[in-house]
Amino acid sequence: MNTINNFTFANDRSDILAWLSPLNPKLRHQDIRDGRVGNVGEWLLQTEEFRGWEAGSAGSESDNPVLFCYGDPGVGKTFVW
Amino acid sequence: MLTSCDISSLVVDRLCDRAKDRKTAVACFYFDFAAQKEQSWAGMLGSLPKQVVSGMGEVPGEIAQAYEDHKKVIDGRGLQLADIVRMLQTTVSEKPTFICIDALDECIARYRIKLLDSLNQILRRSPGTRLFITGRPHIRAEVGNRLSRRVATLRITPPRDDIISYLRSRLDEDTTPDAMDSGLKSDILRKIPDDISEM
Numbered sequence: 070m071n072t073i074n075n076f077t078f079a080n081d082r083s084d085i086l087a088w089l090s091p092l093n094p095k096l097r098h099q100d101i102r103d104g105r106v107g108n109v110g111e112w113l114l115q116t117e118e119f120r121g122w123e124a125g126s127a128g129s130e131s132d133n134p135v136l137f138c139y140g141d142p143g144v145g146k147t148f149v150w
Numbered sequence: 151m152l153t154s155c156d157i158s159s160l161v162v163d164r165l166c167d168r169a170k171d172r173k174t175a176v177a178c179f180y181f182d183f184a185a186q187k188e189q190s191w192a193g194m195l196g197s198l199p200k201q202v203v204s205g206m207g208e209v210p211g212e213i214a215q216a217y218e219d220h221k222k223v224i225d226g227r228g229l230q231l232a233d234i235v236r237m238l239q240t241t242v243s244e245k246p247t248f249i250c251i252d253a254l255d256e257c258i259a260r261y262r263i264k265l266l267d268s269l270n271q272i273l274r275r276s277p278g279t280r281l282f283i284t285g286r287p288h289i290r291a292e293v294g295n296r297l298s299r300r301v302a303t304l305r306i307t308p309p310r311d312d313i314i315s316y317l318r319s320r321l322d323e324d325t326t327p328d329a330m331d332s333g334l335k336s337d338i339l340r341k342i343p344d345d346i347s348e349m
Binding site: 081082084085086088089090091092093094095097098101102104105106107108109110111112113114116118119121122123125132133134135136137138139140 | 154155156157158159160161162163164165177178179180188189192193194195196197199200201203204209213214217220229234237273277279280281282283284285286287290293294297300301302303304305306312315316319320
């Protein structure tokens with residue numbers, strides 16, 4: 070019986086993914102990445118804030134698991150400049 | 151112009167590049183005013199475990215079981231917030247997970263609060279989870295409050311060189327080059343970075 074269940078689960082994989090959400094943010098990610106220009110924005114990855122967030126220090130009292138990056142208030146889509 | 155999407159996608163790429171060595175998972179979501187109708191909180195939140203699960207060899211047993219149980223219920227209601235949060239919790243507890251959310255200010259305000267509260271719950275229970283968010287400054291206080299003030303902030307102010315190289319690449323793609331002369335080009339490369347720096 071277990072074997073049958075496992076077999077069913079394996080076949081259901083794509084159904085389960087669709088059930089979790091109809092949205093595919095990774096496709097949107099690929100579109101955005103394809104439209105990105107050169108190394109623009111790389112500076113952010115070098116900042117102390119980003120590096121500290123990425124490395125993390127789980128368990129430490131002062132660790133912030135969240136990094137919030139904000140641009141200037143602009144019009145339309147979230148323009149950062 | 152450069153938008154927060156570019157920054158977020160850069161961060162997602164960087165995290166994905168290193169995910170294999172670090173044995174971490176990466177999930178992202180890009181909010182968009184124009185897609186508010188399709189971007190329900192359930193679809194958005196459900197897309198996070200979906201991305202983590204799609205990178206796993208096997209669907210975690212608890213999620214496969216939840217799906218089987220759900221199938222048995224005829225006329226069952228759609229997934230409830232608590233169900234999705236539980237499944238997200240299951241996936242992030244299997245692997246340290248980076249979650250990146252772009253343009254959070256473009257999420258409908260009442261969904262945004264639910265979303266932040268759910269993510270806060272995840273962060274509290276799974277310390278390996280890290281969350282990257284971009285948005286306009288007016289939601290900064292809300293993000294801090296809803297996420298128990300465990301939030302570092304960074305203002306996005308690109309260096310002048312970045313602005314110039316961006317402008318150069320766009321000028322290279324000009325489809326009407328006859329309308330451009332070297333005087334106009336140098337004016338653009340001088341004036342726009344100045345204006346941006348003064349913002």
